[in-house]
Amino acid sequence: MNSRHSAPTPTSADDTRRGAPSRLVMVGGGPRAIGVLERLGANAGVPGTAERLAQAPLHVDIIDPHMPGAGRIWRAEESPLLLMNSRAADVSIFTDETVEAEGPVVAGPSLAEWADGIRRGTIAAPTAGTTRLAEIHALGPTDFASRRVQALYLEWFFGQVLAALPSTVSVTVHRTTATAVRAGDGPATWNVELEDRAPLPADLLLLAAGHTDSRPNAARHELAAFARRHGGTYLGPSQASDAQVELLGAGQDVIVRGMGLAFIDLMALLTEGRGGRFVPAAEAESAGADAAADLRGRLDYLPSGEEPRLWVGSRRGVPYHSKVRDEGAPTGLGELVHVTPANLRALEDEHGLLDFRIDVLPLIAAEIAHQVPGAPLAQEGEEPLAWLDEPLSDLGATTLPEAAQQATRDAVVGHIEADLRDRIGGEVTAARTLFQLLLRLHGVLVDQLPATRVRGGARGDYPRWWHSLFSFVDSGPPPHRLQQLLALERAGIIRFLGPGLRVTADETSGRFRARGATGVGVEAGALVDAFLPEPSLQESTNPLLRDLVTGGDAALGRESAASPGALDTDARHRVIGPDGTARERLWAVGPWTSELPIAAFARPHTNAPCHRRNDALARELLETALSGNAPRPEAEEPEGGEADRGIPVLAPVAVRAPHTPRLGVLGPGKIGSALTRTAL
Ligand SMILES: Cc1cc2nc3c(=O)[nH]c(=O)nc-3n(C[C@H](O)[C@H](O)[C@H](O)COP(=O)(O)OP(=O)(O)OC[C@H]3O[C@@H](n4cnc5c(N)ncnc54)[C@H](O)[C@@H]3O)c2cc1C
Structure with a gap:
């Protein structure tokens, strides 16, 4: 050769x-x-x-x-x-x-x-x-x-x-x-x-x-044993290409925990990977070049009939933000004025340590408010970045199941559509500024704030919580993947369980039970944890x-x-x-x-x-x-x-x-x- x-x-x-x-x-x-x-x-x-x-x-x-x-x-x-x-x-x-x-x-x-x-x-x-x-x-x-x-x-x-x-x-x-x-x-x-x-x-x-x-922890062992006992399926955390997706049958209801990148991979393998096709949406095609921003890039899904039905939710209840159009283009982002080495030093205790929530997070919030046009301000008593980290936290619980499902669906779809508009549609400067600012802040924290400089270590949610927020805003999927997600929802292949997802294993029915904070729920024989294993x-x-x-x-x-x-x-x-x-x-x-x-x-x-x-x-x-x-x-x-x-x-x-x-x-x-x- x-x-x-x-x-x-x-x-x-x-x-x-x-x-x-x-x-x-x-x-x-x-x-x-x-x-x-x-x-x-x-x-x-x-x-x-x-x-x-x-x-x-x-x-x-x-x-x-x-x-x-x-x-x-x-x-x-x-x-x-x-x-x-x-x-x-x-x-x-x-x-x-x-x-x-x-x-x-x-x-x-x-x-x-x-x-x-x-x-x-x-x-x-x-x-x-x-x-x-x-x-x-x-x-x-x-x-x-x-x-x-x-x-x-x-x-x-x-x-x-x-x-x-x-x-x-x-x-x-x-x-x-x-x-x-x-x-x-x-x-x-x-x-x-x-x-x-x-x-x-x-x-x-x-x-x-x-x-x-990681080897499965006790809780995951139990989920796998439960699935075996009742003829169901449990796929634990893994890289998508290692997941045994062939165990998920056509038309089967599947609960999916996690809406990050592992979920997006899973979604692709279970839809296009099963012979389905995405095509430009009919209404976007007929509107041609004059299509309203909302219609641009809109897709329809042509199923193959081999897809399972995915019931998906997570802590936030929404996928990671779309990647921004021309993400490196100039935005007028200035020098950092709040998250600076001097400000961090000024807040250190006598041991040179900082508390992430008390000392650092307010600086980050102030920096975002200062740099990003139109960034919302936290309400009195609210976590400073709750608006960014938990976008659906206002969504209340509804007692009627159909109403809960409709309200959750509308909120998640509305969030994704707004995200695509802000990041890909017309004027994307604010979204781009936020994207670039978080990237810069991450770089500063990598240099200035080793985990050992943080008082209380993991108790203060640093670096995990910060990295999760950073990934949610800056490390999301390509925009067309979110268009695909919306098309799959319209085609009935995907259903949204919303934020605050909880999953239990019900011995009586022998099925997994999922319930989101808004009250939307489902029972299914299959559960997939769509995220990477926690480090251990x-x-x-x-x-x-x-x-x-x-x-x-x-x-x-x-x-x-x-x-x-x-x-x-x-x-x-x-x-x-x-x-x-x-x-x-x-x-x-x-x-x-x-x-x-x-x-x-x-x-x-x-x-x-x-x-x-x-x-x-x-x-x-x-x-x-x-x-x-x-x-x-x-x-x-x-x-x-x-x-x-x-x-x-x-x-x-x-x-x-x-x-x-x-x-x-x-x-x-x-x-x-x-x-x-x-x-x-
Ligand atoms: C599914 C997935 C998708 C990702 N996508 C992106 C992306 O799109 N963009 C991005 O920037 N980052 C992405 N990442 C982040 C990823 O961490 C980095 O891209 C990169 O792979 C990290 O490089 P690394 O060499 O530190 O670790 P790895 O890539 O994990 O490489 C470590 C190597 O060490 C070897 N190894 C481990 N233990 C042993 C041993 N005992 N003996 C011999 N060899 C051993 C492994 O076989 C492996 O090849 C992704 C990560 C994952 C898991």
């Missing part, structure tokens, strides 16, 4: 002169880890560091059972119906001149530019099948790409990163799972135990394990994560008090041990740590936190490797010899200048073809 290139490998004579490379092991090869690897390569070429590395080179072992670059979340094989929630022009994994980092900028294409490069033949197309290629060819800057296309972009990025590494940094990929970390008993600091082969020694260890799927280390399905916090005082890490379920790390991403001290040479990043949630890639030209953090971490990794590692004797061959070595994917290349990506030695099987796909 593809040719194999063998770039020059260092000889053992070179190794003797230089000393054996120090070994950095990365557990996880998802976008975050590869972002750090990219920064590591960029910084490794900087004069001074480059010369030091020539004397003491670095070898990086990446452990991940999934394809590096894309990792477990981004899957080239999944349904094209699963979409990203950013436009292609707003997705980039490369640094740019706005990034305030010490390492050099290495610019590269956004997702949209990458697709355009493939279209024009300046970037080699991935060999992942013609339908994916057709998707890439059709992808415009304002389109929302499928997540499988993003997976290919991330895989390609990994190929670029490998090809750009200087000769002093080499990489081996191990397609397996790390199960535990032990203190090294020889020259290595750590030994990383692997599922199916000998442990890997590490001088430095970076854990980038991503999302922590103790209950993670990931053996390494459980191991890290098991063993009391002997454990390597501990759960964060400020972010329950997450691994405690400090501002430099060092893992904090049970005694509160930072572990040497052990770092962790990503959504499973106490780091505030940040994306692994970002809109270009926004000085995104992921790039700044990856750069600082990469520099620390390099500096630690170099300062702690004078040339030293060749490391021992791992047990199991050749077979245990993993797949060296890149023999080092001589220069770091951008060039056509090259692959070193390819391993056989899936990784061979996958790496060929991306790196050649």
Whole structure:
């Protein structure tokens, strides 16, 4: 299929002169880890560091059972119906001149530019099948790409990163799972135990394990057992492409808890994924170009007859807000005047701590009131951002079931239609300003307000409540998905249960019972939890994560008090041990740590936190490797010899200048073809 290139490998004579490379092991090869690897390569070429590395080179072992670059979340094989929630022009994994980092900028294409490069033949197309290629060819800057296309972009990025590494940094990929970390008993600091082969020694260890799927808690066990006892179905929290949607039958009533992005994915899989089609609504078609704003983009749904009927509700009772039209366009948003480092400092107590609800939330509310035209003000005694967080809180309970259903339906539909008007219709400046302001506030809080600076930790709802509000306003679905939701409601495939949803399991009827705060309710044989599992280390399905916090005082890490379920790390991403001290040479990043949630890639030209953090971490990794590692004797061959070595994917290349990506030695099987796909 593809040719194999063998770039020059260092000889053992070179190794003797230089000393054996120090070994950095990365557990996880998802976008975050590869972002750090990219920064590591960029910084490794900087004069001074480059010369030091020539004397003491670095070898990086990446452990991940999934394809590096894309990792477990981004899957080239999944349904094209699963979409990203950013436009292609707003997705980039490369640094740019706005990034305030010490390492050099290495610019590269956004997702949209990458697709355009493939279209024009300046970037080699991935060999992942013609339908994916057709998707890439059709992808415009304002389109929302499928997540499988993003997976290919991330895989390609990994190929670029490998090809750009200087000769002093080499990489081996191990397609397996790390199960535990032990203190090294020889020259290595750590030994990383692997599922199916000998442990890997590490001088430095970076854990980038991503999302922590959790074992079902007692309540979920009970729901699953209830469903089994009564011949029903319960689908627990998961990524939509892992949900067993085939268990939901045509015409079956299904209760869905959650109206976030996992629900939108589920909706797509159960409708278009079952052969239904969305078409422009007849009234919008006949009105033509003069259609009123309300009709623009309106859709009708042509069912296939294979769809279940979804009864959907949540705490808020409405879906996330639509993405805004031209979300990056100028709005006149000024400098922040309330949420400033000085104002935060002024509110600190004698221990340097803040209370999120008492100190920070009023500043955020004041900032929104100051910056966003027409932003409502909270009533006396009201939570300052209740109007934003709970838009249907005024909807009262109705005793008559039909009246409750109609009132709830009208309120939810009215909310979605108003949202589409405000964010996509005519004058969208206020919505765009709010969108941009929350993005900016999130960036400031990521930098200024680590969870450890918040008094009372999780009690003050930070970061969870804040992140939920931020996602609700800024991280919603593409607008056409909300048009689809409205069309499905009109077609009778979706029914709204409204806010304040409660679900119980009724032993008498053997069915799940759902009831919203307005009184609308339903009984059904199937229940789906349409959200991601809550983070948990103790209950993670990931053996390494459980191991890290098991063993009391002997454990390597501990759960964060400020972010329950997450691994405690400090501002430099060092893992904090049970005694509160930072572990040497052990770092962790990503959504499973106490780091505030940040994306692994970002809109270009926004000085995104992921790039700044990856750069600082990469520099620390390099500096630690170099300062702690004078040339030293060749490391021992791992047990199991050749077979245990993993797949060296890149023999080092001589220069770091951008060039056509090259692959070193390819391993056989899936990784061979996958790496060929991306790196050649
Ligand atoms: C369904 C879903 C959709 C999303 N959509 C978007 C979006 O549209 N836009 C956006 O900006 N963000 C999105 N995100 C956020 C997502 O968190 C980031 O995009 C990104 O994937 C985080 O990167 P990461 O490398 O930290 O974690 P991950 O992507 O989770 O990668 C972690 C990697 O570590 C590996 N790993 C874990 N444990 C081990 C072990 N013990 N041994 C070996 N390997 C291990 C995993 O296999 C995985 O490949 C989405 C998240 C989900 C779950």
